[in-house]
Amino acid sequence: MIEITRPGKYSLMIENPVMIASGMMGFDPMVYRSLLKIEKLGAIVTSAVSLRPRGSARGPRLVNYRGGFLLHTGLPNAGVKRVIKKYSPIWVDSPVPILVHLIASDTNDVMYSAEALEGAAGVAGIELGLHDEATPAQVGQLIEAARKRCQLPLLVKLPLYHARYLAQAAEDAGADALVVASPPRGTERDAQSGRLVGGRVYGPWLKAQVLRAVGQLVPHAAIPVIACGGIHSADDARDYVDAGATAVQIDTLTWTHPSQVEIIARNLGGLELTRRMGALADEWEPGIGKTRLMSSYPPNLPEFPFGDDDTSTDP
Amino acid sequence: MIEITRPGKYSLMIENPVMIASGMMGFDPMVYRSLLKIEKLGAIVTSAVSLRPRGSARGPRLVNYRGGFLLHTGLPNAGVKRVIKKYSPIWVDSPVPILVHLIASDTNDVMYSAEALEGAAGVAGIELGLHDEATPAQVGQLIEAARKRCQLPLLVKLPLYHARYLAQAAEDAGADALVVASPPRGTERDAQSGRLVGGRVYGPWLKAQVLRAVGQLVPHAAIPVIACGGIHSADDARDYVDAGATAVQIDTLTWTHPSQVEIIARNLGGLELTRRMGALADEWEPGIGKTRLMSSYPPNLPEFPFGDDDTSTDP
Amino acid sequence: MIRETKAIIERTRRLGAGWQRLSLAVEDPALEHIQPGQTLLADTGDYLRENWIPVGFDSEEGVMLIEHPLGRTYTPGEVINLLGPVGTPFQLRHGVRHLLLVVLDYEPTRLLFLLHQAIKKEMAVTLVLTGIAREYPISTLPPVVEVIIGDEPETWPNQEDTLTWADQVYLLTAPMFSEERYLPLIYTLSKLRPALPEGFLQGVFDMPMPCGTGACAACMVRTSNGNLPACVDGPAFDVTQLKFL
Amino acid sequence: MIRETKAIIERTRRLGAGWQRLSLAVEDPALEHIQPGQTLLADTGDYLRENWIPVGFDSEEGVMLIEHPLGRTYTPGEVINLLGPVGTPFQLRHGVRHLLLVVLDYEPTRLLFLLHQAIKKEMAVTLVLTGIAREYPISTLPPVVEVIIGDEPETWPNQEDTLTWADQVYLLTAPMFSEERYLPLIYTLSKLRPALPEGFLQGVFDMPMPCGTGACAACMVRTSNGNLPACVDGPAFDVTQLKFL
Numbered sequence A, B: 001m002i003e004i005t006r007p008g009k010y011s012l013m014i015e016n017p018v019m020i021a022s023g024m025m026g027f028d029p030m031v032y033r034s035l036l037k038i039e040k041l042g043a044i045v046t047s048a049v050s051l052r053p054r055g056s057a058r059g060p061r062l063v064n065y066r067g068g069f070l071l072h073t074g075l076p077n078a079g080v081k082r083v084i085k086k087y088s089p090i091w092v093d094s095p096v097p098i099l100v101h102l103i104a105s106d107t108n109d110v111m112y113s114a115e116a117l118e119g120a121a122g123v124a125g126i127e128l129g130l131h132d133e134a135t136p137a138q139v140g141q142l143i144e145a146a147r148k149r150c151q152l153p154l155l156v157k158l159p160l161y162h163a164r165y166l167a168q169a170a171e172d173a174g175a176d177a178l179v180v181a182s183p184p185r186g187t188e189r190d191a192q193s194g195r196l197v198g199g200r201v202y203g204p205w206l207k208a209q210v211l212r213a214v215g216q217l218v219p220h221a222a223i224p225v226i227a228c229g230g231i232h233s234a235d236d237a238r239d240y241v242d243a244g245a246t247a248v249q250i251d252t253l254t255w256t257h258p259s260q261v262e263i264i265a266r267n268l269g270g271l272e273l274t275r276r277m278g279a280l281a282d283e284w285e286p287g288i289g290k291t292r293l294m295s296s297y298p299p300n301l302p303e304f305p306f307g308d309d310d311t312s313t314d315p
Numbered sequence C, D: 001m002i003r004e005t006k007a008i009i010e011r012t013r014r015l016g017a018g019w020q021r022l023s024l025a026v027e028d029p030a031l032e033h034i035q036p037g038q039t040l041l042a043d044t045g046d047y048l049r050e051n052w053i054p055v056g057f058d059s060e061e062g063v064m065l066i067e068h069p070l071g072r073t074y075t076p077g078e079v080i081n082l083l084g085p086v087g088t089p090f091q092l093r094h095g096v097r098h099l100l101l102v103v104l105d106y107e108p109t110r111l112l113f114l115l116h117q118a119i120k121k122e123m124a125v126t127l128v129l130t131g132i133a134r135e136y137p138i139s140t141l142p143p144v145v146e147v148i149i150g151d152e153p154e155t156w157p158n159q160e161d162t163l164t165w166a167d168q169v170y171l172l173t174a175p176m177f178s179e180e181r182y183l184p185l186i187y188t189l190s191k192l193r194p195a196l197p198e199g200f201l202q203g204v205f206d207m208p209m210p211c212g213t214g215a216c217a218a219c220m221v222r223t224s225n226g227n228l229p230a231c232v233d234g235p236a237f238d239v240t241q242l243k244f245l
Ligand SMILES: Cc1cc2nc3c(=O)[nH]c(=O)nc-3n(C[C@H](O)[C@H](O)[C@H](O)COP(=O)(O)OP(=O)(O)OC[C@H]3O[C@@H](n4cnc5c(N)ncnc54)[C@H](O)[C@@H]3O)c2cc1C
Pocket: A164, A167, A168, A171, A216, A217, A218, A220, A221, A222, A306, A307, A308, A309, A310, A311, B103, B104, B105, B106, B130, B131, B132, B133, B134
């Protein structure tokens, strides 16, 4: 068992470090039963809920480009109460813990939503999604609002660009874990309509940016860090674990190659992770991350993988 | 002619909106004469110089991955004086303006370096490269230091993640133009050595993130914005111009397909750009950016290409 | 139930100037029961999967037929990873004899499986093609189909007659034009038929589908029953219930 | 002078278990003067170009021969976009009669063009292969070459004899091992030959090359003359002048 939250009152243990990121399996993950063995996963985060219903984004909202894509959904959902009514019976029967992703828009909304989720059967925890412009003060208020009437484990998902800037505030306000990171936003032209579309960008290339953020955060974080961004292989997942992540979330691979997600979970399932970061994986499969050259690599070279390259020179 | 700086004392005009980004042609762009007609370009920014010599990064420094790559160079250079001595005679004969990229490390270093560049023949301007952790106060001090003993046009290149956060400070301190953006940093595993390598990440997929930053900055900026990130076609360059960029800088396409850079410059050369942002391109080649569907696109749909998708919904 | 499976491309054939037809040997026997309206998400090398639209089966060769515009070329023997079936089969109204299929300035592929099946069931089928739909090689269609060519993208000759004649209508156009193209038709129909029977006018939404499971919200259609994913509840929706995209 | 040009793959051939040889018809006549040590940057579909290493010319067929490990397979007729030539030709010392080529646990391709040329010039050539270099199909080499196989990656049988015999030595290994593998050799040599002639011991740096023009600083080698790009001033450097990577 892996404890993905800070130990204590609101602790959450999962059996496998591989989770499904918010939005990837919708509200009813059981749909994915025919595509992979979901019982092999550690946990599943639902799509985003808000206090009030939200409609879909209008106009073009998907641009397929350059080894990835841009997606703009509007985070449609029927509102937390109706979502609970419809899906809580499904979550109750889930073989793995279900975490509900809650849009962190407004403190009152967050408080009432968290209260509703507290009372819902089948909800193992909340993942609070910060918007890209949140300030540390707002982050503190939002987390306190979520905590006010709710005892569920509370994960906080940080936007990529400001992950470092917001991490401390989230931790201080009582987040039980940090999820790093929400993907960045971009703008790209939709070929069919010729229009510019704004939204979040996804692709395997996200991993390098997120891995750096995780590597920077972990040494400072007193709570578990869960890595999310661009995982497309067991190696990708291991790199995050190696950088100190307690667990990982798979994003768009869930859509493009669902069977591969199960393979990653089975692969990482072999790892016996200790409580949290800093702990290297007990097992490192030969020939996967560790190459022949690596084992005899000259030890005298500096390594600054998470830092600023400008400092690792020697004029 | 296109004025890529704020009008006035330190103005710089170029003949084509397509420039070459820092680092792409090294210190001697004439090497590229056998690969493209450099006289078709608007301007060329050199590799980075610092007051004192800097050595290369050590160990693995290039990871080729996922439709792009990660590069970590250490910004090697012989120091501003020796660079000037060696390359100024070449720059003097350049058919297009040469801008020197200056590492914005320390105010004194910047002041002495700018002074040296002021006295160097063949230098049409300075591009000041901010490091990723710079604060607005530091940005102000660095720009003032550069201005103290130097009358050259001063462009300021902003790091992607903090472009919005630093833009105002750069403008207030007297930057003549903003270059958006330095690519983000990432960490990726080098397959040969099995080691993690940290550095900047490059690829065509960068464009969406940078285009969004440009679209957000332009309405607030009183000085020209020059877009840099992932341009691989004339369409990409036009998207930036359409978003209000006064000029564009080509990055890694210079290495992968130098002949394509000339094609983009010839293509964009047809544009008669007015002084700065907000001015739409006069020319929009049919069948390139504008599709058949676009021309008859229903006008009643909202468009929020540079904003936050969460606001453009209608429950 | 959606599944991940494989298929082998047995044959590729060019249809007219701009279309190709692929014969697919599918691994999963469940896919042999795929219905008009349903599609497959194929991994064709781009990051996201592409919607592959069956147009029928070749029962002699035991293969599924897929049509799409020329573009990437496929080689016989190539193995394609598929997710599917995606979507809800088209629901023909009880007792339909006259079926009207209208394709406004769009590729008609999404309606062809239905067309072939309706012919087999001895319905009378009229196919309207306007705009780029006219480029489809109609010589490949069964001769019993009545084809009406419209020179305007948004309307067609004898529109009122065909609408009065039909027992059910399927409309297909670019999703982003659905609102402006479907609304005038509802208006026209409301004058021809005071009370439109439920399901009479079906609008088909052909959009990119990143997941095919209803998870990603990329293919949402706004209806009076809420936001519904076209990949699960579509591709066809009763046009009178639409609030569009 | 580096140029962008095209080549057609005329023939592909498997060499032994893990290598392939491509015959390239090149468009730019300047490339026919490419020298041992120089390479071409080929657009093979990945984002960055790949270093293609000529091993010689087939003058009968008028094609350039390229070798690399098996991996991507190429089809005759394929057109490849190339940048080149990249790098400085190897400089053989004046009057060299005995040439020693040492490949320590690395693919030997970078030295094969030199090997063939030296044989043509009737030099005596000894080729040392250790570690994975031993996997190279030596049966494809001219029989006059003396091949020494070393079971240890870092050394070889009769090391002192061969080093004493040689008029010039080219060393090739993974760039990241250059320091720890070249330094012991310098030490050994310093005992054998009190004053090493300039250029006697050449280290060859085979690294990925994003630009090939000296612009990108990805291939920098630290020498007593400053940081030098291997793509312009290399791939070979006098080992006694190296400060390594
Ligand atoms: C819970 C939590 C709390 C945190 N609290 C803090 C905190 O209190 N304070 C804080 O600073 N960070 C804090 N962080 C962020 C974290 O400390 C940073 O990631 C870390 O400081 C970066 O260290 P580094 O050496 O890896 O960074 P690097 O990116 O390697 O930067 C190294 C230093 O070099 C400097 N530098 C880089 N390039 C240049 C250049 N070209 N010229 C001149 N200078 C350059 C930078 O200013 C930087 O300070 C926190 C993170 C978390 C998760």
